[in-house]
Every structure is written in C-alpha cells, then in structure tokens.
Amino acid sequence: MSRIAIPAIESATGATADVYAQVKKVAGGSIPNLFAALGYLAPASLSAVLNAEGALGSASLSRQDLETIKLLVSELTGCDYCVAAHNLLGKMAGLSPDVLRQIRAGQPTGDARRDALVRFVRVIQQTSGTLPAAEVDAIRAAGYTDAQLADISLAIALTIFTNTFNRINDTDVDFPPVR
Structure with a gap:
C-alpha cells in the first residue's frame, strides 16, 4: 500500500x-x-510534468526512443512502478517483449541505433562529471x-x-507486473 494516503479522486477540488x-x-x-498522489500533494508539479511530457511528445525522439530511455532509467533507479509503466508503454510504442527485456538487462537488441542509445543513457546514469567526448561522439555517430x-x-x-517520488511513496503499481 502506498505510504501517502490520498482522498478519493472524485472529491478533488481546485488545482x-x-x-x-x-x-x-x-x-x-x-x-x-x-498521478493521483502527485496531483493531490503538488498539483503544480504534476502540471509541470504533464507539460514537459507534452513537449517531449512533440520533440525529436520517437516514442520507442522515449520508452527505451524511460524504461532503462527506471530499471537502473530501481523503480518498480515506472518499470511496469514503461514496459507497458514500450509495448504500446511497438517494442517487443524481448527488446524490452534486453533494454532492462543491458543486452544488445539487434538495433545498433537503439543499442547506442541504451549505452549512452547507461553511461549518463552510472557515471558522474562531464561525459567523455568519445561518448558524445558515439551517440552522434549513431545518428x-x-x-x-x-x-x-x-x-x-x-x-x-x-522514479524518486514513487520510491519515496512506494506507490502501488497499477500496471501489469514485469517479470
């Protein structure tokens, strides 16, 4: 059960x-x-997230690229809620169950461009400081x-x-579980 109790969604008022x-x-x-918990506690923060997601949705990355990033970051962060959500959303974006599993495990997917993206995101998440020029050159070389x-x-x-909010809240997962 989530750590932060929220009132019934139907009783919400104002922002x-x-x-x-x-x-x-x-x-x-x-x-x-x-979104129910975040909207109850910090509606302006949820609104900012939704607006930023809207910007990403109309930006230059494909839905598959976005779900690759979000799934991998969630896996590396250890957020079971977001892993389940982005596994489902990845399927809806056209990524196969095998590719989704490979992304999570850091295994090659057979798509050089996707594999370069996975490597790049993994390097960002697992290192600190300025990225080596070779890493930026590699992602550019992948297109x-x-x-x-x-x-x-x-x-x-x-x-x-x-991921951070869900880890604090231990948000109840309302997406199909990932094995």
Missing part, C-alpha cells in the same frame, strides 16, 4: 481537480496512482542530433523525478 481533468484527457479517463541530446536529457530528468 487538484483541474490537473486530474488534464490527466483524464491524456490517459483515457483513468488516473494512474502516481542522434544535438537537439535529440537535449530531449534525451529531459526524458532522463523527468523519469528520475517520477
């Missing part, structure tokens, strides 16, 4: 009700547990533009935020 309505439009009428490097950065940052 919380407004952001819940925004989520329902995007999520087809439902509100995932993460990623400088604008996409900015989008990769935003995708990582948003995922770390939701």
Whole structure:
C-alpha cells in the first residue's frame, strides 16, 4: 500500500481537480496512482510534468526512443512502478517483449541505433562529471542530433523525478507486473 494516503479522486477540488481533468484527457479517463498522489500533494508539479511530457511528445525522439530511455532509467533507479509503466508503454510504442527485456538487462537488441542509445543513457546514469567526448561522439555517430541530446536529457530528468517520488511513496503499481 502506498505510504501517502490520498482522498478519493472524485472529491478533488481546485488545482487538484483541474490537473486530474488534464490527466483524464491524456490517459483515457483513468488516473494512474502516481498521478493521483502527485496531483493531490503538488498539483503544480504534476502540471509541470504533464507539460514537459507534452513537449517531449512533440520533440525529436520517437516514442520507442522515449520508452527505451524511460524504461532503462527506471530499471537502473530501481523503480518498480515506472518499470511496469514503461514496459507497458514500450509495448504500446511497438517494442517487443524481448527488446524490452534486453533494454532492462543491458543486452544488445539487434538495433545498433537503439543499442547506442541504451549505452549512452547507461553511461549518463552510472557515471558522474562531464561525459567523455568519445561518448558524445558515439551517440552522434549513431545518428542522434544535438537537439535529440537535449530531449534525451529531459526524458532522463523527468523519469528520475517520477522514479524518486514513487520510491519515496512506494506507490502501488497499477500496471501489469514485469517479470
């Protein structure tokens, strides 16, 4: 059970009700547990996340690239909620169950461009300080533009935020479990 108790979604008022309505439009009428808790506690923060996700959705990375990043960051962070969510969203974006498993395990997927993205994100997440020029050169050589490097950065940052909140809250997973 999540650590932070929230009132029934239907009882929300003010900014919380407004952001819940925004989520329902995007999520087809439902509100995932993460968004329910965050919207109750910090509706402006949830609104910022939704706006940033909207920017990513219309940016230069494909849905498959975004889900690759989000799944890998969630795996490396140890957020079971986001791993389950991005495993499902990755399938919806067209990534096969085998590719999703390979991304999580750090194994080659058979797609050189995706493998370069996985390597790059892994290096960012597992090191500190300025990245070596060779790492930036490698992701560029795989076909990623400088604008996409900015989008990769935003995708990582948003995922770390939701991962961190879920780890604090121990948010109840409301997506199919990942084995």
